Amino acid sequence: MSTPIDMIESLVSKEYKWGFVTDIEQDIVPRGLNEDVIRLISAKKEEPEWLLEWRLKAYRHWLTMKEPTWHNVHYPPIDYQNISYYAAPKEKLQSLDEVDPELLRTFEKLGIPLGEQKQLAGVAVDAVFDSVSVATTFKEKLAELGIIFCAFSEAAQRHPELVRKYLGSVVPYTDNFFATLNSAVFTDGSFCYIPKGVRCPMELSTYFRINAESTGQFERTLIIAEPGSYVSYLEGCTAPMRDENQLHAAVVELIAHDDARIKYSTIQNWYPGDKNGKGGIYNFVTKRGKCLGRNSHISWTQVETGSAITWKYPGCMLVGDNSVGEFYSVALTNNRQQADTGTKMIHIGKNTRSTIVSKGISAGYGQNTYRGMVKILKGAAGARNYTQCDSLLIGDKCGAHTFPYIEVKNSTARMEHEASTSKIGDDQIFYCNQRGISKEDAVNLIVNGFCKEVFRELPMEFAVEAQKLLGVSLEGSVG
Amino acid sequence: MLEIKNLYVKAGGHEILKGVNLRVNAGEVHSIMGPNGSGKSTLAQVLAGRETYEVTGGEVIYEGKNLLEMAPEERAREGVFMAFQYPVEIPGVGSAQFLKAALNAIRKARGLEELDAMEFLTLVKQRIKVLGMDEKLLHRSVNEGFSGGEKKRGEIFQMALLEPRLCIMDETDSGLDIDALKIVAKGVNGLRSPERAIIVVTHYQRLLDYIVPDYVHVLVDGRIVRSGGKELALELEEKGYARFEGGAGAAAPARR
Numbered sequence: 074m075s076t077p078i079d080m081i082e083s084l085v086s087k088e089y090k091w092g093f094v095t096d097i098e099q100d101i102v103p104r105g106l107n108e109d110v111i112r113l114i115s116a117k118k119e120e121p122e123w124l125l126e127w128r129l130k131a132y133r134h135w136l137t138m139k140e141p142t143w144h145n146v147h148y149p150p151i152d153y154q155n156i157s158y159y160a161a162p163k164e165k166l167q168s169l170d171e172v173d174p175e176l177l178r179t180f181e182k183l184g185i186p187l188g189e190q191k192q193l194a195g196v197a198v199d200a201v202f203d204s205v206s207v208a209t210t211f212k213e214k215l216a217e218l219g220i221i222f223c224a225f226s227e228a229a230q231r232h233p234e235l236v237r238k239y240l241g242s243v244v245p246y247t248d249n250f251f252a253t254l255n256s257a258v259f260t261d262g263s264f265c266y267i268p269k270g271v272r273c274p275m276e277l278s279t280y281f282r283i284n285a286e287s288t289g290q291f292e293r294t295l296i297i298a299e300p301g302s303y304v305s306y307l308e309g310c311t312a313p314m315r316d317e318n319q320l321h322a323a324v325v326e327l328i329a330h331d332d333a334r335i336k337y338s339t340i341q342n343w344y345p346g347d348k349n350g351k352g353g354i355y356n357f358v359t360k361r362g363k364c365l366g367r368n369s370h371i372s373w374t375q376v377e378t379g380s381a382i383t384w385k386y387p388g389c390m391l392v393g394d395n396s397v398g399e400f401y402s403v404a405l406t407n408n409r410q411q412a413d414t415g416t417k418m419i420h421i422g423k424n425t426r427s428t429i430v431s432k433g434i435s436a437g438y439g440q441n442t443y444r445g446m447v448k449i450l451k452g453a454a455g456a457r458n459y460t461q462c463d464s465l466l467i468g469d470k471c472g473a474h475t476f477p478y479i480e481v482k483n484s485t486a487r488m489e490h491e492a493s494t495s496k497i498g499d500d501q502i503f504y505c506n507q508r509g510i511s512k513e514d515a516v517n518l519i520v521n522g523f524c525k526e527v528f529r530e531l532p533m534e535f536a537v538e539a540q541k542l543l544g545v546s547l548e549g550s551v552g
Numbered sequence: 553m554l555e556i557k558n559l560y561v562k563a564g565g566h567e568i569l570k571g572v573n574l575r576v577n578a579g580e581v582h583s584i585m586g587p588n589g590s591g592k593s594t595l596a597q598v599l600a601g602r603e604t605y606e607v608t609g610g611e612v613i614y615e616g617k618n619l620l621e622m623a624p625e626e627r628a629r630e631g632v633f634m635a636f637q638y639p640v641e642i643p644g645v646g647s648a649q650f651l652k653a654a655l656n657a658i659r660k661a662r663g664l665e666e667l668d669a670m671e672f673l674t675l676v677k678q679r680i681k682v683l684g685m686d687e688k689l690l691h692r693s694v695n696e697g698f699s700g701g702e703k704k705r706g707e708i709f710q711m712a713l714l715e716p717r718l719c720i721m722d723e724t725d726s727g728l729d730i731d732a733l734k735i736v737a738k739g740v741n742g743l744r745s746p747e748r749a750i751i752v753v754t755h756y757q758r759l760l761d762y763i764v765p766d767y768v769h770v771l772v773d774g775r776i777v778r779s780g781g782k783e784l785a786l787e788l789e790e791k792g793y794a795r796f797e798g799g800a801g802a803a804a805p806a807r808r
Contacts, residue, residue, distance in 0.1 A: 506601070509654050519644065
């Protein structure tokens with residue numbers, strides 16, 4: 074009979090099942106970063122002149138910046154000249170029929186069928202493979218309602234006025250080192266525009282898949298919700314298992330006008346590196362929502378189980394009076410993963426409200442840091458914030474750290490902050506065992522109970538995926 | 553049903569059980585009593601499958617199977633239940649959800665169909681009334697915020713729900729007032745059956761006034777030194793454990 078240690082060893086060596094590589098002819102720009110590379114990317118995407126200028130401004134600014142070091146994650150220095158900034162399947166794609174079947178198979182394997190017959194009903198998908206959007210389903214159907222859902226590169230060509238108006242309005246190109254880099258070399262992401270009073274009838278989602286090696290992925294997503302509109306958007310991501318680290322530095326900007334609501338959910342499962350910390354994606358992302366209009370509402374819901382290092386603070390700028398910002402997160406670090414993540418809520422208008430529920434789960438040697446900032450500016454009368462930050466430790470080699478920043482400049486503000494740290498102990502597992510529940514099921518029960526509040530916020534279809542993903546990512550963590 | 557043969561158990565480098573012999577048949581209620589440190593809880597935990605204890609000799613046969621080779625959840629699925637001395641809290645996990653997972657795991661092992669949420673809730677609501685427990689406890693997380701008495705009654709409730717073949721009660725009476733004790737006893741007595749065996753590990757005789765055992769065993773310094781009928785418990789109450797302690801070399805044979 075195998076001992077519990079044996080059982081756990083065998084579970085740990087179970088592979089990250091999205092770790093396969095797609096063998097397809099790709100157009101890969103040689104490694105290195107300079108103005109020529111940027112011009113090349115812009116040319117390949119057939120971008121308007123003003124956009125190339127914007128990229129170059131950002132690049133020149135980047136050259137003057139220093140990489141930040143205040144984070145609580147550790148990684149060897151990134152050689153920005155040793156990354157290829159563009160990789161795309163060789164064929165130019167006009168329609169779904171022309172997409173390389175190997176690509177379609179890839180996405181199908183990942184659970185995202187793109188072929189006409191098999192498309193996921195009720196979910197429009199924009200599939201991004203390395204640096205390009207491969208296909209966008211239901212585009213025409215949505216267009217009938219006036220909704221624009223397409224690749225960013227397409228939006229730059231077909232809706233330049235909109236892109237020009239909003240690009241950089243929430244995350245200016247000078248914002249931070251990685252956002253600036255992204256502004257220079259961004260490749261593709263999604264563009265969503267919901268017209269006035271329209272409630273988007275389906276979930277919109279983008280699925281990001283990194284494939285080529287030695288490349289970085291720099292996606293740019295822009296979502297605009299006109300007054301009285303509603304959209305629920307989901308982002309999913311995976312990458313092959315490789316020994317080297319790959320950089321993913323994305324920028325997401327959301328703009329909500331009067332009475333508009335944007336719900337942005339992420340299920341992030343980038344390759345986390347092997348159990349010794351070799352390989353894995355560096356996920357350094359800037360995500361920000363601007364609640365521009367009165368009564369506008371933006372909520373971020375994320376389940377982060379992958380990537381070797383996660384560094385992101387999805388946040389909201391609550392500009393409009395009565396606007397609401399929400400952040401629900403489950404961040405898991407197992408084996409040698411590290412996460413420095415949290416949120417920023419900036420209260421600017423009157424009677425604004427923000428809710429933060431952050432659940433960190435650390436297992437193995439994982440290090441999970443929560444960094445949350447709640448800033449109440451002078452004019453933000455009647456602001457309210459509720460923050461709940463919970464950590465769950467599995468085993469005794471992991472860590473959880475909390476750095477809350479609270480800055481209040483208006484005396485009518487109300488803040489509530491709760492934090493807890495708990496452990497999954499052997500006692501609890503044994504108690505479950507003695508009632509007939511296996512170790513894996515016990516850990517799942519406990520972790521799901523811990524994450525309940527966050528999972529509740531996910532769109533239904535994805536809540537089940539998230540639970541399964543958490544289960545898979547936690548396998549072998551108890552021992 | 554259960555046969556413990558010459559069991560030696562070590563924990564933290566110390567030998568705690570030094571050759572325990574015991575035989576329990578279906579339909580019987582056995583009580584194991586002894587002074588502090590005698591190894592009573594160790595015996596209960598080893599039967600349940602706690603890995604912090606190292607078995608260094610002997611064997612345990614449960615229904616013809618080698619119990620010591622079975623993982624704790626396997627033992628549970630084969631009908632072994634232990635009412636914990638200190639039931640642990642599991643915040644975030646609803647009691648109802650936990651019990652449903654447990655019951656279905658055991659039903660599955662018995663070849664029975666798993667219950668869905670509705671069926672389960674109906675069953676649970678019936679059973680909880682019998683034990684005089686508040687239905688509201690089901691909405692709480694497992695043992696979270698439960699008083700000592702509620703925790704112990706919860707253990708008996710779980711026992712009643714899971715219908716085990718072998719019930720091991722590890723000092724269930726510790727920390728209970730007389731009213732709670734009576735409720736616990738009522739619950740346990742309600743589970744007596746010719747197919748079921750119950751082992752009551754206790755320090756004090758009082759519980760045995762309510763759960764009257766068929767056999768009483770005295771465990772001292774890791775060995776069963778004397779076995780008898782229920783009168784033995786009263787004798788211990790009167791005279792204490794002193795005469796059994798210190799070199800009880802003449803270990804009495806397990807009864808029968």
